[in-house]
Amino acid sequence: MTKKALCIMSGGMDSTLVAYIMRSRGYEIVALHFNYGQRTADKELESFRSICNDLEVREKYEIDLDFFKTIGASALTDHSIDVPTGGIEAGVPITYVPFRNGIFLSIATAIAEKEGCSAIAIGVVEEDSSGYPDCRESFIEAFTKAANLGTKDSTKVTIEMPLVRLQKSQIVQEALALGAPLHLTWSCYQSEERACGVCDSCRLRLRGFERAGAVDPIEYV
Known part of the structure; x- marks a missing residue:
């Protein structure tokens, strides 16, 4: 019986690599994408679909979550708050979306149970992230316990x-070693045409390519 992994995929570099890692481990990929009112929602969805085509994904989910815009409190979903472009700062940035990964993982757990997936895969990065509390390894470990307590006994x-x-x-x-299509990925927080190069996400991405001695294949302003 084929083992399946539900991969939460934003269209960005990290979650794309995770999907290719899971495929390399012998999993059939079930892909999950969220449109949550983020500034670059259309571009991220386009990237997600292109990456799914490259992966030859047979089953994918695109979930709309409009309540994040109602909550606000994040520069990613509230257009009255500017996306910071002055450089990466310590602490939790204004681009943090309240408990986003917790909500994503809750929905992912429901889909994984329905699809018979033995694994959920998420591209959280703790050491080189932008300081998001829901990217911490300890949080994901705690959520795993809750997910298994809140599902059927047969669901593991x-x-x-x-x-x-x-x-990064x-x-x-x-990603380069696995042949992940980095040219299809999108990381910019504020632009859908050419990446801005100055938001936190662009800075992390560009610094990662520079330190890896590689050239980023996407176009920047």
């Missing part, structure tokens, strides 16, 4: 986070 799911301890440069190197 692990939450895989293969990048959690990697630096290592992620670039691993």
Whole structure:
């Protein structure tokens, strides 16, 4: 029987690599994408679909979550808050979306149970992330326990986070080694045409490519 992994995929570099890692481990990929009112929702969805085509995914889910815009409190979903472009700062940034990964994982658990997936995979990165509390390894481990307590006894799911301890440069190197289509990925927080190059996500991505001695294949302003 084929083992299946539900991969939460934003269209970005990290979650794309996770999907290719899970495929390399022999899993059939079930892909999950969220449209949650983020500034670059259309571009991220386009990237997700292109990556799914490259992976030859047979089953994918696109979930709309409009309540994040109602909550606000994040520069990603509230257009009255500017996306920071002055450089990466310590602490939790204004681009943090309240408990986003917790909500994503809750929905992912329901789909994984329905699809018979033995694993959920998420591209959280702790060491080289932007300081998001819901990217911490301890949080994912705690959520795994809750997911298994809240599902059928026959449902046994692990939450895989293969990048959690990697630096962005290592992620670039691993993606290149696995042949992940980085040219299809999108990381920019604020632009859908050419990446801005100055938001936190662009800075992390560009620094990762530089330290890996590689050239980023996407176009920047």
